[in-house]
Amino acid sequence: MWARALKEKVTFHDGCHGLRELGTKEAPRELLRAVKGLELVEMGEAESCCGFGGMFAVKYPQISTAMAEVKCNSIVETGVDYVVSNDSSCLMQIQGYLSRHSPRVVKSLHLAEVLAQQ
Amino acid sequence: MINLQEPQEQFQHDADRTTADEPRRAAVRKALGNYQIARGKTENAFASWQHARDAAATIKYEGVNHLDQYLREFEEKFTARGGKVFWASNSAQAREYILNLARERGVKSIVKSKAMTSEEIHLNDALEKDGYHVIESDLGEFIQQLKHEPPYHFVFPCMHLKRDEISALFERELGSAKTDSPEELTMIARRVLRQHYINADMGISGGNFIVAETGMISITENEGNARLTTALPKIHVALIGIEKIVPRLADLSLFLPMLATAGTGQQLTCYNSMYGGPRLPGEVDGPEEFHVVLLDNHRTRLLADAEQRDALHCIRCGACLNVCPIFKNIGGHAYGTTYQGPIGSVITPHYRGLQDWKHLSGASSLCGACTEACPVKIDIHHHLLQNRRNAVAEKKVWWEKLIWFGFRHLMKRPWAYKLAIRLAPVGQLFHPFVYGTELDPVQSWTKTRDFPEAATQSFHDWWRERKGARK
Numbered sequence: 001m002w003a004r005a006l007k008e009k010v011t012f013h014d015g016c017h018g019l020r021e022l023g024t025k026e027a028p029r030e031l032l033r034a035v036k037g038l039e040l041v042e043m044g045e046a047e048s049c050c051g052f053g054g055m056f057a058v059k060y061p062q063i064s065t066a067m068a069e070v071k072c073n074s075i076v077e078t079g080v081d082y083v084v085s086n087d088s089s090c091l092m093q094i095q096g097y098l099s100r101h102s103p104r105v106v107k108s109l110h111l112a113e114v115l116a117q118q
Numbered sequence: 119m120i121n122l123q124e125p126q127e128q129f130q131h132d133a134d135r136t137t138a139d140e141p142r143r144a145a146v147r148k149a150l151g152n153y154q155i156a157r158g159k160t161e162n163a164f165a166s167w168q169h170a171r172d173a174a175a176t177i178k179y180e181g182v183n184h185l186d187q188y189l190r191e192f193e194e195k196f197t198a199r200g201g202k203v204f205w206a207s208n209s210a211q212a213r214e215y216i217l218n219l220a221r222e223r224g225v226k227s228i229v230k231s232k233a234m235t236s237e238e239i240h241l242n243d244a245l246e247k248d249g250y251h252v253i254e255s256d257l258g259e260f261i262q263q264l265k266h267e268p269p270y271h272f273v274f275p276c277m278h279l280k281r282d283e284i285s286a287l288f289e290r291e292l293g294s295a296k297t298d299s300p301e302e303l304t305m306i307a308r309r310v311l312r313q314h315y316i317n318a319d320m321g322i323s324g325g326n327f328i329v330a331e332t333g334m335i336s337i338t339e340n341e342g343n344a345r346l347t348t349a350l351p352k353i354h355v356a357l358i359g360i361e362k363i364v365p366r367l368a369d370l371s372l373f374l375p376m377l378a379t380a381g382t383g384q385q386l387t388c389y390n391s392m393y394g395g396p397r398l399p400g401e402v403d404g405p406e407e408f409h410v411v412l413l414d415n416h417r418t419r420l421l422a423d424a425e426q427r428d429a430l431h432c433i434r435c436g437a438c439l440n441v442c443p444i445f446k447n448i449g450g451h452a453y454g455t456t457y458q459g460p461i462g463s464v465i466t467p468h469y470r471g472l473q474d475w476k477h478l479s480g481a482s483s484l485c486g487a488c489t490e491a492c493p494v495k496i497d498i499h500h501h502l503l504q505n506r507r508n509a510v511a512e513k514k515v516w517w518e519k520l521i522w523f524g525f526r527h528l529m530k531r532p533w534a535y536k537l538a539i540r541l542a543p544v545g546q547l548f549h550p551f552v553y554g555t556e557l558d559p560v561q562s563w564t565k566t567r568d569f570p571e572a573a574t575q576s577f578h579d580w581w582r583e584r585k586g587a588r589k
Contacts, residue, residue: 016483016484016485016486016487020485020486020487020489020490021486047487048443048487049443049483049485049487051443051483052483053482053483053484053485054483055480056480056481056482056483056484057483057563058560058562058563059480059481059562060130060133060480060481061562061563061565061566062130062133062134062137062138062566063133063137063444063447063448063481064483065137065566065567066137066143066447066448067443067444067447067483068566068567070143070147070443070446070447092570093567095568095570096563096567096568096569096570097566097567097568099568100566100567100568
């Protein structure tokens, strides 16, 4: 997945619970910046909800998907190869949307997966 | 637009339609993006925005928890200056009072400034049915009235419309020439409205704050239309929700800049006026009669709910709508409520029935952007969760009950859970045959998104192997 030197461009998605319930904005970014060779590119919609929200994603798929669309367009715009987050539910939603709709391959990774490679 | 019977069905249907309209979504996103930038700047003008929020929440807490005392204080001071106060328990009483007043005084023409309470009680419909000519004087409301549409957003009524759409509407309804200039469009509306102010014999307004200490109401506006609505006609009626109370005049020194900041990103709204009663002997202007209708309409029902009563702190700034990803994607009309967005989803079940309006609390990812943006610190997204809980406690949904029954039994039995994990990759081999079709058990996911592949090795197995290797 992420072999060789980590000469990759990534962007970080703030999961709502991490960001707003726990107030962690900088901590994951600090960790990412400490990864050698990795370039962190901020996206415009970093703090916008990805639209997962548990049962919401299947009870209101049209709204959930519209939210994913806004999020993923912002990810793709940055030109990164990877989107990293610390919330696996968000990643399921983001990866699910990207692999169906993204014009180019963008992979999703959990922050722990990135750090485990170190 | 198809009119479906159930609010929930109607909501699903409208959300399908509005989320498919990407140009409209993009326009709303852009407008609210500009709001976000402006708001960020004005927030920074406060020595501490967070302390200001704490102070505001404390003041509203005091007001809302002593409504009995402060509303009476307001009434006493206001009536001492010749004003009249009517206590309306519900929308019918409020409508009746205003209709009677119009009948008794021989009113013909009515001009209104922005009042969401009047939308709430469907006042225009009632007045027009009785033959009165009613005109909205707030530019956004004026446009919506011409369109025969309710406001899209309770602060920005026509934010969803583009210039050319407004120009076309004016061309059709007012016979004006086509123009792309916002200034020209405003002047067209202004010319029409001026005459109405002069002709109107009753002015109806809302109110942003009720000040107990001085017996006054405070109205905040950007266009000056409320000042004309309340000053030119000989009768002024202000229709205000009882929760708009603040104890002291000095409290406005916090709330006026706060409302402007959170509402529009302005440091202060253009016009902030205080109204204390009708024209007194020796005064040169102002209405001859001034009535304040204090509207309950189920607000006391919300007050009785200790858990959610802070929803009455709301100053209707609209900040929660402006940051809400649901609002941005479905737009204001899809809610089907007077008050749109997160705060609307919280209070509408209290005002209009939990079972009919619980779906709005479900239609949220609970991201919490609303709670973060709220200047008076209403715990909005947790209230959505409480509405969901209350709805289920009152009436269970059979298929949800079945799902949670299955889930609970799977999670309680490690062997069953492990088996399910092992079977998942096998089960997934069959998924491609039905993927995204009506037969797909997860169709509402796979219709628009790819389903994650089950890992061939479970985390438990991987962990065990890893531990073994380290020994």
